[in-house]
Amino acid sequence: MSQSDEPIIICRDVNKWYGNFHALKGINMEVRKGEVIVIFGPSGSGKSTFIRTINRLEEHQKGQIIVDGIELTHDVRNIEAIRMETGMVFQQFNLFPHLTVLQNIALAPIQVRKWDKEKAEETARQLLERVGIPEQADKFPGQLSGGQQQRVAIARAMAMEPKILLFDEPTSALDPEMIKEVLDVMIGLAKSGMTMLVVTHEMGFARAVADRMFFFDYGQIVESGKPEEIFNNPREDRTKLFLSQILTH
Amino acid sequence: MSQATDSLPPLTERFTVLGWLRKNLFNTWPNSLLSVLAILFVYWAGKGLLTWIFTVAEWNVVAVNLRLFMIGQYPADQAWRLWIGMYFLAFLIGNSLAIWAPHSRAWTISLFVLPILLAILPFSPIVRLEILGFSLLGAIGWFLGRSQLSGLRRIVVIGWIIFLPVFVLLIHGLTGENGSMPVVRTNVWGGLLLTFLLTVSGIFFSFPLGVLLALGRRSNLPIVRWFSIGYIELVRGVPLITILFMAQLMLPLFLPANITVDRVLRAMVGIIMFSAAYLAENVRGGLQAIPKGQFEAAHALGFGGAQTMLFIILPQALRLVIPILVGQFISLFKDTSLVAIVGLFDLLGIAKTVLAQPEFLGLQREVYAFISLIYWILSYVMSYLSQRLEVTLGVGQR
Numbered sequence: 238m239s240q241s242d243e244p245i246i247i248c249r250d251v252n253k254w255y256g257n258f259h260a261l262k263g264i265n266m267e268v269r270k271g272e273v274i275v276i277f278g279p280s281g282s283g284k285s286t287f288i289r290t291i292n293r294l295e296e297h298q299k300g301q302i303i304v305d306g307i308e309l310t311h312d313v314r315n316i317e318a319i320r321m322e323t324g325m326v327f328q329q330f331n332l333f334p335h336l337t338v339l340q341n342i343a344l345a346p347i348q349v350r351k352w353d354k355e356k357a358e359e360t361a362r363q364l365l366e367r368v369g370i371p372e373q374a375d376k377f378p379g380q381l382s383g384g385q386q387q388r389v390a391i392a393r394a395m396a397m398e399p400k401i402l403l404f405d406e407p408t409s410a411l412d413p414e415m416i417k418e419v420l421d422v423m424i425g426l427a428k429s430g431m432t433m434l435v436v437t438h439e440m441g442f443a444r445a446v447a448d449r450m451f452f453f454d455y456g457q458i459v460e461s462g463k464p465e466e467i468f469n470n471p472r473e474d475r476t477k478l479f480l481s482q483i484l485t486h
Numbered sequence: 487m488s489q490a491t492d493s494l495p496p497l498t499e500r501f502t503v504l505g506w507l508r509k510n511l512f513n514t515w516p517n518s519l520l521s522v523l524a525i526l527f528v529y530w531a532g533k534g535l536l537t538w539i540f541t542v543a544e545w546n547v548v549a550v551n552l553r554l555f556m557i558g559q560y561p562a563d564q565a566w567r568l569w570i571g572m573y574f575l576a577f578l579i580g581n582s583l584a585i586w587a588p589h590s591r592a593w594t595i596s597l598f599v600l601p602i603l604l605a606i607l608p609f610s611p612i613v614r615l616e617i618l619g620f621s622l623l624g625a626i627g628w629f630l631g632r633s634q635l636s637g638l639r640r641i642v643v644i645g646w647i648i649f650l651p652v653f654v655l656l657i658h659g660l661t662g663e664n665g666s667m668p669v670v671r672t673n674v675w676g677g678l679l680l681t682f683l684l685t686v687s688g689i690f691f692s693f694p695l696g697v698l699l700a701l702g703r704r705s706n707l708p709i710v711r712w713f714s715i716g717y718i719e720l721v722r723g724v725p726l727i728t729i730l731f732m733a734q735l736m737l738p739l740f741l742p743a744n745i746t747v748d749r750v751l752r753a754m755v756g757i758i759m760f761s762a763a764y765l766a767e768n769v770r771g772g773l774q775a776i777p778k779g780q781f782e783a784a785h786a787l788g789f790g791g792a793q794t795m796l797f798i799i800l801p802q803a804l805r806l807v808i809p810i811l812v813g814q815f816i817s818l819f820k821d822t823s824l825v826a827i828v829g830l831f832d833l834l835g836i837a838k839t840v841l842a843q844p845e846f847l848g849l850q851r852e853v854y855a856f857i858s859l860i861y862w863i864l865s866y867v868m869s870y871l872s873q874r875l876e877v878t879l880g881v882g883q884r
Contacts, residue, residue: 325786327786349789
């Protein structure tokens, strides 16, 4: 894997409150280029909130987030610059239902990156090829299965040629037989050297490609480490308990 | 376990008239009773209506005043300008039908056949030719639309957008008294022509204005939001007729004596302002129905606020509210008849002047039946077009 030592994401003491609820309690994390990070933990532990602060879908109220050398502040230009470098894949796909698959993928490169239409559509077709559904280009999202929709969503995020991909529980809304087709695409991406932050409970995926794993609970990082450390001898009792719950059913 | 190969074809039922009647009208005895009563009622009402239409009613009042009903006092020797405007419209309709509704034969055929049927009525030969021109231009537009020329769609859309300005320019005129297109003052614009103009300008201008107000109401900028809320709530709290009275009677009192604003223009502006406020609320309903995930996905891809609205949110929101908007446009069309009360001669205003002529006293039923028919036909066409639009745009709906 093409890792380097230079961190592309730096989070220092990131805090967030919803009203009085302290959702993120001083998160520190550094991610190097090409790393695949898996974030897991019980629901309500703040893992989705954290990943969404990285592209400012959620605002952090204290601490520092620096993505690719740009600090996230209230400055709209910084936010837009960071969003152009980070792609995101959502639990509910969030494809644009009024556009065809091809338009879904090509719209942002055309309008945001100002590519010409031919180049954007050519890239979109290549991406569809890569996620394995080139024949669906002219259908609408509503005509596809959940797994196909999520693969389109991955292609759409990649079309902006981001340096980082964020996955917010990408397989949680899928029927079991469709999870594999999405995970296969993600494993392919991970092996190609993409920097990825993945919130997921798919421990098979984590074991296969994660460089490091972070266990979140109550808005904090309880434990982090390489997959083999986390799976084989977790240090914290909460990690042990959670892993036993999700691995033994 | 039964295999896929065991699947049977669906059960078919042979259709017979008697079978249909028994199944739908006479399946139980209360239903039979209702059917008999309903048939008797339809017979009684239908017989009365048809007798009135064909033997009692004096349709002469419509035939004699047809020009008034259609264009009011508009000078007869300048009516060719209206025909040109109508031919432009026929061309656009033919074109659009071929492009967007290629399978709706009934409507395409009616575009050609209805004018021909109209021309059979006892008009002078010149009028007949003028009416047939409508069929001809519609047909030309249709075949051009069928030809699948590249870029045609864009041209047709532009055609629809410039239709209103071109039409107004045609009927208003360009040159002085002696030129080829002398100016025709708006006080002689009337009849269906005026109704049509008020409606089309109402739709054409209140739509963008209403969308802007709807966006303004959801804006993060407090001044814009307060202005939009204030405008919408103020206008929605007032009946249209009072706005029209304000525009016709009060406005001149506030303006300096030497400044006069055209009366038709004042009515148009009143209708546009009124319609925009309602449209804004309808569009806001559509905007609120768009899930938060759509905004998030757009933002995550790097779209700014305006781009998100333009490319992602508005297209979906407007599609959701098409039926509501068309309903609003239909009622706008009918509400234009209120200008008759403030003294303009739209279709209803002309009807009242026709009934005031001594030789046509007491023919209210004929005159109002006639204009009701016109209102109904045009409203129904709008309603049908909205259904087509929904089907055409509905592909890929969730």
